[in-house]
Ligand SMILES: Nc1ncnc2c1ncn2[C@@H]1O[C@H](COP(=O)(O)OP(=O)(O)O)[C@@H](O)[C@H]1O
């Protein structure tokens with residue numbers, strides 16, 4: 001590696017870190033938290049015995065899963081203004097990723113809820129619990145054990161997917177790398193550095209996932 | 223003696239399968255009724271209907287002063303009130319695996335009945351002592367043997383202070399050497415004056431503890447009476463055949 005490349009890498013670390021801390025990480029965190037909340041609502045709707053409610057949820061999941069994330073992002077950023085709703089890049093990205101997580105995680109949560117044995121519902125009802133209480137106290141805690149591994153995958157995918165926000169000018173890690181690379185034409189070097197940044201974040205998340213799974217497994221025989 | 227439980231004309235179908243075909247039974251307060259009958263005869267469905275886990279199509283169930291007529295499509299509140307009258311012990315314990323033994327017992331009174339935590343806790347510990355598991359309070363269900371799990375299930379059912387205890391084959395999923403400890407707890411409850419309806423094939427338990435034995439087959443009560451009448455001198459041929467198979471399986 002020649003000296004100018006080393007210099008370039010060094011000078012890129014600051015801006016890329018900023019892109020990570022101010023762009024990628026908050027974008028991921030906000031979208032994931034809001035997305036999970038949305039997903040829980042969609043999952044419960046999907047399980048509703050009232051068919052219009054479950055049909056709406058099913059349609060939402062189908063659209064989110066059946067269209068590219070990039071297209072969803074463009075529709076919100078470029079498409080909505082033509083309907084009179086202009087949204088800044090950052091909130092646009094938050095909305096798109098929230099909806100996306102909402103669609104994917106809804107199916108994970110639904111499957112996790114269905115994996116809780118019927119006997120648990122029955123036992124809860126024999127001690128007097130109604131549906132919301134059973135869900136909150138008995139079913140969701142058990143479902144979370146099943147849902148954590150796939151939801152962790154969703155989160156890790158999300159970290160990487162947020163790089164798509166660079167296409168709508170959100171100054172996150174990928175955008176910073178592109179901006180630094182443009183004047184020097186050192187695309188390879190800077191994208192490699194960006195890749196390392198994403199990789200490190202995902203490594204940390206995988207580690208956290210393992211810890212969380214161990215914690216959630218404490219009440220089952222190993 | 224007044225009847226605590228009174229069931230009249232109970233019908234239940236699952237699709238085209240007419241499972242309960244008019245069940246009538248009465249259980250005097252403080253007595254033990256044992257329900258026997260071949261697999262598929264509807265015993266579980268009867269118990270589940272008493273607890274409103276299954277909604278019967280027709281018939282009435284009265285427990286104490288709470289009465290539900292299933293013919294008139296009872297609302298949710300009526301079913302909840304009926305359910306609160308009885309404690310259910312399942313064949314597979316159905317303990318909450320993510321909660322400690324103590325929390326399992328506390329959950330109903332604390333979360334549903336919203337009673338003060340200190341009081342609920344003290345009562346739960348007393349109940350665990352009664353089923354001989356005070357020292358397991360902080361363990362999780364998976365750390366217990368099958369017999370212990372079933373005893374926690376009994377404590378959990380007692381915790382909601384029901385008037386009637388329902389047991390659906392509480393020992394049939396257990397290893398033989400663990401059956402005794404569960405039956406002993408049930409025998410104690412009977413001696414304390416609990417009103418109980420027990421589905422079981424433990425004939426020695428039926429003989430020693432039951433005041434009344436009901437033989438069910440094909441969704442009806444074929445024969446009922448004292449254990450001596452039904453188990454030793456059954457009048458109906460179906461009862462005789464069933465008991466013969468039970469006593470002499472090979
Ligand atoms: N939830 C259900 N759905 C459909 N059929 C059922 C259901 N529960 C029980 N049955 C049927 O009802 C009949 C009686 O079952 P059950 O009450 O469990 O009998 P038992 O406890 O005497 O073995 C069986 O034929 C069984 O297949």
Ligand SMILES: [Mg+2]
Nearest residue numbers: 265266267391
């Ligand atoms: Mg049964």
